[in-house]
Amino acid sequence: GQSLEQPSEVTAVEGAIVQINCTYQTSGFYGLSWYQQHDGGAPTFLSYNALDGLEETGRFSSFLSRSDSYGYLLLQELQMKDSASYFCAVREGYNQGGKLIFGQGTELSVKP
Amino acid sequence: SQTIHQWPATLVQPVGSPLSLECTVEGTSNPNLYWYRQAAGRGLQLLFYSVGIGQISSEVPQNLSASRPQDRQFILSSKKLLLSDSGFYLCAWSETGYGTQPQHFGDGTRLSIL
Numbered sequence: 001g002q003s004l005e006q007p008s009e010v011t012a013v014e015g016a017i018v019q020i021n022c023t024y025q026t027s028g029f030y031g032l033s034w035y036q037q038h039d040g041g042a043p044t045f046l047s048y049n050a051l052d053g054l055e056e057t058g059r060f061s062s063f064l065s066r067s068d069s070y071g072y073l074l075l076q077e078l079q080m081k082d083s084a085s086y087f088c089a090v091r092e093g094y095n096q097g098g099k100l101i102f103g104q105g106t107e108l109s110v111k112p
Numbered sequence: 113s114q115t116i117h118q119w120p121a122t123l124v125q126p127v128g129s130p131l132s133l134e135c136t137v138e139g140t141s142n143p144n145l146y147w148y149r150q151a152a153g154r155g156l157q158l159l160f161y162s163v164g165i166g167q168i169s170s171e172v173p174q175n176l177s178a179s180r181p182q183d184r185q186f187i188l189s190s191k192k193l194l195l196s197d198s199g200f201y202l203c204a205w206s207e208t209g210y211g212t213q214p215q216h217f218g219d220g221t222r223l224s225i226l
Contacts, residue, residue: 033214035215041219041220042202042217042218042219042220043202043215043217044217045214045215045216048214087155087156096161096169097144097146097161097162097208098144098206098208098213099144099146099158099161099169099171100158100215101158102155102156102157102158103155104154104155105153105154105155107153
């Protein structure tokens with residue numbers, strides 16, 4: 001079957017660094033994405049890794065190890081506005097309309 | 113620029129009533145379109161996706177159906193709503209093609225079944 005595992009909750013303080021892990025088990029793999037969703041809002045795209053290694057976008061970085069079926073999202077210099085849910089998602093197939101399988105999400109709480 | 117419109121934002125319906133949620137995309141052609149449902153505190157469950165007009169793929173057998181009557185219009189329907197249909201419904205689109213194709217979400221419809 002297909003599954004994506006990520007921690008349900010993470011708490012950190014403002015200014016700190018936090019890492020949200022994601023392990024996946026899917027029948028195919030064509031990339032790992034990360035989305036952010038504030039309470040009651042729409043998910044927004046953060047990053048995408050198709051190849052092993054680290055992708056950096058401002059304060060956010062995302063890492064992928066395909067051999068370990070593992071990735072993480074790294075958030076630096078945490079701000080209160082980073083409090084949100086973060087979802088990892090796998091693109092499983094090449095010809096399936098770009099559909100994604102989402103994890104259950106990690107709720108990040110940033111404390112002052 | 114591309115935009116996605118989804119309405120209504122909130123909907124309260126009695127059990128057994130029909131449903132029609134509409135989603136439209138502007139500023140792009142031949143997008144991939146998706147309908148998701150999200151239960152409170154949970155992940156996104158893909159319900160349907162479409163790669164073109166009249167082409168619908170169903171991911172989860174259920175009480176719902178989807179249609180794509182126009183290139184940038186995606187409709188989610190039900191003939192008779194169940195209590196279990198309550199949830200947050202999200203429409204999304206992405207460019208066609210391979211590689212990095214992020215999905216862009218509408219603001220969602222919060223559906224409550226009474």
